[in-house]
Amino acid sequence: MNSYEDWFAYDTYRPHQKEMLDFAAECVNKQQTCLIDAPTGSGKSSVLSALLAQANGRNIIVAVRTVAQLNIFIRELELIKRKQPRLKVSYLVGKRKMCMMGGEGDVYRMCEGLKTFSTSLMRERAQKGSLIPANDAVIKKQIQLQDYEHPLLCQYFIRSKIYAETGDGLKMMPSNVLKTKAEQTTRRIVPPDKIHELCGDICPYEVMLQASRDADVILMNFHHLFNEDIREQMYQSIGIEPDNVILLIDEAHNCGDTVQSIQTVTLNEQSLELAQSELGHLRGSVSGTEAIQNLIPQVLNFMVSLKRSMKAEDWFDPAIFMRYILSGTLYQKTEEIVEDLLTINEAIHEAKLEKGDFRESAVEKLTEFFVRILKSAGDESYLTIYKKSGEEISLEVRNIDPSKTLIDLAKAHHSAVLISGTLSPVDAYKKIYFGDMDAATISLPNAFPKENRKLFCARDATSAFSMRRDIENSNRIIEYINTFATQKGNLAVYFPSYDMLKTFTERLPKTLKGKEIFIESQDSSASTNDLRTFMSLPSVGRSGIIFGVCGGKWSEGLDYRGDLLNGAIVVGLPLAPFNDVRKMVNDYFRMKFGKDGEFLSYTLPAVNKATQALGRVIRTPEDKGVLLLIESRYLDESVKRGLPKWMQDECVECTIDSFKEAMKRS
Numbered sequence: 154m155n156s157y158e159d160w161f162a163y164d165t166y167r168p169h170q171k172e173m174l175d176f177a178a179e180c181v182n183k184q185q186t187c188l189i190d191a192p193t194g195s196g197k198s199s200v201l202s203a204l205l206a207q208a209n210g211r212n213i214i215v216a217v218r219t220v221a222q223l224n225i226f227i228r229e230l231e232l233i234k235r236k237q238p239r240l241k242v243s244y245l246v247g248k249r250k251m252c253m254m255g256g257e258g259d260v261y262r263m264c265e266g267l268k269t270f271s272t273s274l275m276r277e278r279a280q281k282g283s284l285i286p287a288n289d290a291v292i293k294k295q296i297q298l299q300d301y302e303h304p305l306l307c308q309y310f311i312r313s314k315i316y317a318e319t320g321d322g323l324k325m326m327p328s329n330v331l332k333t334k335a336e337q338t339t340r341r342i343v344p345p346d347k348i349h350e351l352c353g354d355i356c357p358y359e360v361m362l363q364a365s366r367d368a369d370v371i372l373m374n375f376h377h378l379f380n381e382d383i384r385e386q387m388y389q390s391i392g393i394e395p396d397n398v399i400l401l402i403d404e405a406h407n408c409g410d411t412v413q414s415i416q417t418v419t420l421n422e423q424s425l426e427l428a429q430s431e432l433g434h435l436r437g438s439v440s441g442t443e444a445i446q447n448l449i450p451q452v453l454n455f456m457v458s459l460k461r462s463m464k465a466e467d468w469f470d471p472a473i474f475m476r477y478i479l480s481g482t483l484y485q486k487t488e489e490i491v492e493d494l495l496t497i498n499e500a501i502h503e504a505k506l507e508k509g510d511f512r513e514s515a516v517e518k519l520t521e522f523f524v525r526i527l528k529s530a531g532d533e534s535y536l537t538i539y540k541k542s543g544e545e546i547s548l549e550v551r552n553i554d555p556s557k558t559l560i561d562l563a564k565a566h567h568s569a570v571l572i573s574g575t576l577s578p579v580d581a582y583k584k585i586y587f588g589d590m591d592a593a594t595i596s597l598p599n600a601f602p603k604e605n606r607k608l609f610c611a612r613d614a615t616s617a618f619s620m621r622r623d624i625e626n627s628n629r630i631i632e633y634i635n636t637f638a639t640q641k642g643n644l645a646v647y648f649p650s651y652d653m654l655k656t657f658t659e660r661l662p663k664t665l666k667g668k669e670i671f672i673e674s675q676d677s678s679a680s681t682n683d684l685r686t687f688m689s690l691p692s693v694g695r696s697g698i699i700f701g702v703c704g705g706k707w708s709e710g711l712d713y714r715g716d717l718l719n720g721a722i723v724v725g726l727p728l729a730p731f732n733d734v735r736k737m738v739n740d741y742f743r744m745k746f747g748k749d750g751e752f753l754s755y756t757l758p759a760v761n762k763a764t765q766a767l768g769r770v771i772r773t774p775e776d777k778g779v780l781l782l783i784e785s786r787y788l789d790e791s792v793k794r795g796l797p798k799w800m801q802d803e804c805v806e807c808t809i810d811s812f813k814e815a816m817k818r819s
């Protein structure tokens with residue numbers, strides 16, 4: 154084995170860090186998949202040094218969920234580059250952040266359209282001998298004349314390409330300026346907020362794609378990796394084969410949810426009406442249009458029949474749905490519907506491209522829905538669901554089990570390392586993500602000083618549904634919050650849902666024990682502004698208390714270091730609402746894993762959300778804080794086993810009286 158010492162960016166190792174690096178290096182060496190549960194402070198981004206030592210010319214792809222995480226890896230790689238200056242690094246973040254063209258609609262679709270038109274014009278001019286499109290007078294003129302609201306050409310792409318005569322005829326190549334900029338970014342890593350400045354009038358995404366062709370390490374967001382279409386296209390563009398790639402998936406506790414959301418398709422009444430209108434414009438010019446026009450009322454009637462339902466969501470039988478749809482049309486089989494939809498969709502797509510309209514068409518949504526229904530027939534990892542909101546009905550084909558995708562992904566690559574600060578119990582995640590597949594696991598202890606944290610769990614309060622109307626229970630939760638608010642500095646209180654957040658914060662005064670109050674809004678920009686104000690308070694000698702939601706914008710992925718947060722409460726167990734659909738999901742996992750199934754699919758994600766929320770407080774070895782779980786169920790073995798080992802060991806059972814005493818002493 155090569156030594157990771159040559160790639161390790163620091164002078165000393167943190168506690169257990171060597172253990173983690175040895176483990177990761179061995180897994181890559183054995184071409185294995187592994188899961189690493191590495192609590193905050195383990196120095197988990199340094200795992201890259203172990204992967205680099207074992208790379209032997211293979212690419213390393215690091216998948217991250219947010220730009221903040223991307224920046225953490227960029228910082229790590231900058232440090233590694235001081236030791237290994239020849240290391241080449243690039244990144245691919247969403248085109249929405251990179252694209253210079255702006256405009257409405259799906260940026261991937263728009264980009265595809267603009268590149269198709271640009272390429273066709275560039276080729277036409279190259280055939281006439283004009284090999285440098287950026288200098289071609291005709292192309293320049295066309296760019297000048299185009300309607301900027303509905304462009305057909307992308308000047309940033311055009312400047313990134315040239316043509317060359319080869320033995321196989323004319324070939325499109327990267328322009329010199331593209332190559333130079335790509336080289337500059339791999340030589341010294343240019344972070345996403347500086348990339349536009351460096352690229353000037355060349356497309357930043359093309360620059361980073363070009364840089365990726367030559368890079369040893371490519372950082373990318375979850376969508377680039379987990380969306381099969383994007384991944385295949387991207388691997389092809391940068392010329393890499395999955396079996397020559399070592400994967401490092403950060404914040405791996407989130408990858409199941411990401412896969413499920415990518416593979417879920419929803420259809421509502423409004424999109425069906427829009428699809429009908431789009432089909433009307435085709436006026437029978439594409440075969441199958443009329444038949445699909447006749448089919449849409451059938452789907453709408455099916456939805457109308459569900460309006461009588463008293464449930465907010467429930468399963469519908471896909472076989473009954475298809476029989477109902479087919480009975481009112483000339484179609485015999487679902488496959489025929491899908492075939493017609495694909496043809497029509499192609500025609501609409503082309504027509505929209507020609508008009509410079511890059512929004513997703515409603516027919517495309519309908520096509521995706523039927524394709525997914527067809528694919529999921531007989532596949533129990535998909536459920537067909539209807540959802541009712543007021544008088545609105547939507548139909549959904551929902552993925553409930555990401556393991557098939559994750560197993561395929563892991564097997565296709567040389568090796569895969571999944572890492573997270575909250576991947577415990579790690580064997581449970583191995584089971585839910587990879588079933589019986591061979592995968593190694595390791596769980597590291599919490600490396601921060603034990604004396605800096607105090608963890609309590611209330612045995613006299615709960616958010617259990619049966620107790621929600623119990624006044625005494627609610628008053629006790631409020632008493633816990635009031636007692637906790639006497640602690641110095643910024644504090645956080647997280648609830649299991651927005652409904653509960655609303656109930657408990659409705660009557661709050663503007664301040665609590667002298668602290669300013671901030672309540673998490675479902676509106677993203679309002680919550681970002683509030684959070685900014687909250688975080689600025691300690692610097693001016695004031696403090697506040699945020700009231701948020703587990704799994705919300707204020708409880709995950711944020712680093713409240715030092716004085717930014719001195720304590721947190723999680724009220725309740727943030728379980729997904731229990732209804733007939735949830736019961737089916739639990740039954741599916743019980744069939745798959747026996748009695749452990751419900752814990753894996755239902756309890757564990759809830760405990761993970763709570764752990765994530767409490768995990769915001771202690772981010773460095775110097776941070777101190779009080780953590781409180783107001784929920785007696787965490788004391789039951791069946792729930793407690795989902796907590797990280799250090800929490801299980803250190804948790805002090807309390808009542809409101811003993812908690813008050815403890816707070817007086819602290």
Ligand code: SF4
Nearest residue numbers: 252253264307310356
């Ligand atoms: S080539 Fe680049 S700038 Fe042009 S549309 Fe695509 S992402 Fe945007």
